[in-house]
Amino acid sequence: MKFCLVDRIIEIIPGESIATLKNVSLAEEYLQDHFPGFSVLPGVMMVEAMVQSCAWLSRVTDQFRYSAVLLHQAKAVKFNSFLKPGRTLNVTAKMRKNDDHQVSFAASGTVDGESAVSARLILSKQNLSDRRPDMAANDQRLIAAMKEQYAQMRPSAG
Numbered sequence: 001m002k003f004c005l006v007d008r009i010i011e012i013i014p015g016e017s018i019a020t021l022k023n024v025s026l027a028e029e030y031l032q033d034h035f036p037g038f039s040v041l042p043g044v045m046m047v048e049a050m051v052q053s054c055a056w057l058s059r060v061t062d063q064f065r066y067s068a069v070l071l072h073q074a075k076a077v078k079f080n081s082f083l084k085p086g087r088t089l090n091v092t093a094k095m096r097k098n099d100d101h102q103v104s105f106a107a108s109g110t111v112d113g114e115s116a117v118s119a120r121l122i123l124s125k126q127n128l129s130d131r132r133p134d135m136a137a138n139d140q141r142l143i144a145a146m147k148e149q150y151a152q153m154r155p156s157a158g
Contacts, residue, residue: 003030005049006091009056009154017094018057020153022049022109026085041083046117047074050107053091054121056153058103059146061095066125067142072102073122080115087111093121101125 010019024031024041031039055069083089093107103125108118128135128142 003045003048004052004149005045006052006056006153009053009150012057012060012154014057014061015095015098017092018053020049020053020056020091022089022091024083024085024087024089028085031085039085041089043079043117046079046083046089046109047077047119049089050091050093050105050109050117050119051121051123054093054095054103054105054107054123056150057093057095057105058098058123058125059150061098061103062125064143064147065127067127067139067146069103069123069125071121072124075120075122077117077119078115079117081111083111083116089116096120 005022006020007023008021010021012018026039030042030045034040034042051071058069059066089109089111091107091109093105096104096106101124103123105121105123107121109116127139129139
């Protein structure tokens with residue numbers, strides 16, 4: 001199961017930073033069990049929202065060169081408050097280092113101006129065809145899908 005945890009890209013400066021929004025709705029399935037009577041967005045989903053935001057910055061910075069941008073490591077993760085339905089997680093991230101295989105970020109999420117989560121994240125970048133040349137067509141399909149999704153989250157990007 002894959003969840004899109006970035007609803008909108010507010011600002012993006014390739015090679016530098018990104019700001020995104022994640023609106024939390026009671027309709028999200030995982031909230032039914034987390035926790036009954038006190039629904040909150042699971043902490044791992046807050047981290048995933050930061051990871052997905054960082055992945056968008058990486059994709060745009062690298063001009064959608066890689067089909068897979070995945071979490072490699074999360075360091076210094078701190079949870080500071082709950083995120084209840086009807087609230088919005090404002091994610092910001094700054095790119096720290098970028099090379100051909102990995103990219104690192106300082107990321108944080110706030111709710112109504114108060115810290116909810118923060119972490120240092122390292123993402124790996126690769127194409128399926130790096131290990132399996134016969135997967136080149138899959139890379140192109142994945143990249144095209146990511147470009148289309150990006151256009152939906154940031155229509156003004158063109």
